Amino acid sequence: MRKREYDEDDVRVRPGKGSRPRTRIRPAHEDAVQGFVVAVDRGRYTTLVEPEPPKGSAQKRKQRRLVVAMKARELGRKGIVVGDRVALVGDVSGEPDALARVVRVEPRTSMLRRSADDTEDTDGIERPVVANADQLVIVTALADPPPRPRMIDRILVAAFDAEIEPLLCLTKSDLAPPTGLLALYEPLGVPHLVVHKGGSLDELRDHLTGRISVLVGHSGVGKSTLVNALVPDANRAVSQVNAVTGRGRHTSTSAVALELPEGGWIIDTPGVRSFGLAHVSVETVLAAFPDMIEVTVNCPKGCNHLGDGCALDAWVAEGKADHARLESLRRLLSSREGTLDDTAPSHLAD
Known part of the structure; x- marks a missing residue:
């Protein structure tokens, strides 16, 4: 049984004198379409809208499309992150320059969070990373750069806090053996796999197929190399991002969801220097x-x-x-x- 997820709607604020009480009545938006947030960029949310089932034999199925949307004012301070399932109204055609509105964020099954924990930002404020992931793949290199078990520990704790299944993925096994690192995590029973450049990724694909997995790791561990191998069209060096095909550049500020050919999604996150846990008990x-x-x-x-x-x-x-x-x-x-x-x-x- 999952623990309850809290958000801004769970906080009651007592109105001050002279202020009008807020109403809990919100528009139903029965005509809203469902979307899956695949990218976030400066307050604009790129969402994937799946084809709608046909209502009659004469009606053709609509093609899946990417719809760019803004957050509706009625959502207030409620945050939206990659992986969220949302309801959209307005122009949901997906045409260039079209803009829809996100009017509802559906209940989340999980939320991976981190808080700032470095010399530049020590405010301790928790920051959402991705929503609704059911697997957290901790990517770490066995050499170049050397492994950082303490970073792995911290990401593992974040996975336990979010109730997301962890998977330890060790890269660059052609440069160093995995024995010592695996022995350190054996008591935890964390599932693991070992890969190297040019080697088979079949075992990793088996773990990812049909799931929503978020990839987290320190810069330089080979995360982008894995993404490019898993999603054939995911050329992360290209200047523009297409969250459906995987074509695009690797950004350093936000996560991007990429669809796997075998089914399922991987959410590629920027390389992190630290993974703060100030929000975790x-x-x-x-x-x-x-x-x-x-x-x-x-x-x-x-x-x-x-x-x-x-x-x-x-x-x-x-x-x-x-x-x-x-x-x-x-x-x-x-x-x-x-x-x-x-x-x-x-x-x-x-």
């Missing part, structure tokens, strides 16, 4: 470490699990857990509070 972080969470019940009241009498220290001292796992967990907890630099190398990167 300590309990959610601990849930990402099932091999340790049961031990924390023996911790003293108010324990922050960073030392000073924490039961995890005794557990490691007894040889029941790897010290590197405990170090990774504590690194994660410290990073939530912005007290450590996430760019520091791990023991696997040395």
Whole structure:
């Protein structure tokens, strides 16, 4: 059973004196068409509208089309991200210069979020990444650049928080073996696969087919190379983006949804330097470490699990857990509070 997703509509604001009470009555928009948001660019939402079923034998099916839309004023501050399913009204022909309106955002099954966590922006505000994904593919290179287990840990926690199934995809296995990194995540039972340049991607395609998967990884890990191989027409170096065929340039500011030939979608996100977790609770972080969470019940009241009498220290001292796992967990907890630099190398990167 999924936990409830909250949005702006769940917040009640008491009107001040002299203000007119807000009404909850909104237009129904029964004639609205359904769309899938595949790209967001400066307040404009590119949505894919699927063909409508024929109402009679004489009526032809309409072709699927891309419709550019603006957010309707009635939605207020409600955000719209790639992966959202929305309702559109207005000019939904998809013709050049046509502009529709997004009047409704359908209930989301998941929302992947991150918060700023670097030296340039430490406001701690959570930022939505994508909506309605059911799989998070963590792409990391085994060499050039070296793996960053702490970054993987943080993205894993974000997946647990969003209730999205994680998949660890290790690239550049022709440059370094995956043994050490895989051993680190074996206790978590995270599914994984290993690929290299020019090698088969059949196993990865099997994991992606029929699903909505979001690809996340540090810059330079080969994420764009994977996208170009998975979507034959996805030439990310071309100047303009077509979210249906995959042709387009790789932007550094937003996610783009690309349709797989075998069925399903991959949402390509920009390479990230950090993945902030200020919006995630300590309990959610601990849930990402099932091999340790049961031990924390023996911790003293108010324990922050960073030392000073924490039961995890005794557990490691007894040889029941790897010290590197405990170090990774504590690194994660410290990073939530912005007290450590996430760019520091791990023991696997040395």
